[in-house]
Amino acid sequence: MSAQTHVPSLLSRAGTASVLLAAVGGTMLAPGAVSEAHALPAAAKALDVAASMKGAPYSYGATGPHRFDCSGLTLFSYKKAGKALPRTAQQQYNRTHHISAAGRRQGDLVFFHSGGSVYHVGIYAGHGKIWHSPKSGQVVRLERIWSRSVLYGRVR
Incomplete structure (x- = not known):
């Protein structure tokens, strides 16, 4: 599967902000960090x-x-x-x-x-x-x- 087909399921599980960070190579942190x-x-x-x-x-x-x-x-x-x-x-x-x-x-x-x-x-x-x-x-x-x-x- 391509990365694009994973986006809808990632959005529903991780939240838009986390996926956007992952998509641009950012680091995901614990809430509040x-x-x-x-x-x-x-x-x-x-x-x-x-x-x-x-x-x-x-x-x-x-x-x-x-x-x-x-x-x-x-x-x-x-x-x-x-x-x-x-x-x-x-x-x-x-x-x-x-x-x-x-x-x-x-x-x-x-x-x-x-x-x-x-x-x-x-x-x-x-x-x-x-x-x-x-x-x-x-x-x-x-x-x-x-x-x-x-x-x-x-x-x-």
């Missing part, structure tokens, strides 16, 4: 949201939709992508899955630190750049990562 592939669309959406806020003014403590501080921008962007983050950069770092610089991908969070504390966060845009809300008097923008004192986190 989140695959790496599922996390990527949220990261891509959060990155798009952050980029769409280009030019929004910095305001300490602001979480959008028209003004942001650094962690307010990441919180807002991931919320629009369906993921919850805590309020501050340090809390966001504590909540993410920590990854290496070599493993970073677009949509991952970039945390700037001094000593043992995180003081700034942005969303990795690729090519060594982040979207972030820098500081008072400035606006949300794309900027090259300017420091080696960075850590990376992936939102799950």
Whole structure:
């Protein structure tokens, strides 16, 4: 029998979403589990949201939709992508899955630190750049990562 003749019986037994995953070579997981592939669309959406806020003014403590501080921008962007983050950069770092610089991908969070504390966060845009809300008097923008004192986190 061909794969096409098995589709109706698979649909009735496994459910459409599982069959679609199998048809495109995805991994089927237990209910409630989140695959790496599922996390990527949220990261891509959060990155798009952050980029769409280009030019929004910095305001300490602001979480959008028209003004942001650094962690307010990441919180807002991931919320629009369906993921919850805590309020501050340090809390966001504590909540993410920590990854290496070599493993970073677009949509991952970039945390700037001094000593043992995180003081700034942005969303990795690729090519060594982040979207972030820098500081008072400035606006949300794309900027090259300017420091080696960075850590990376992936939102799950």
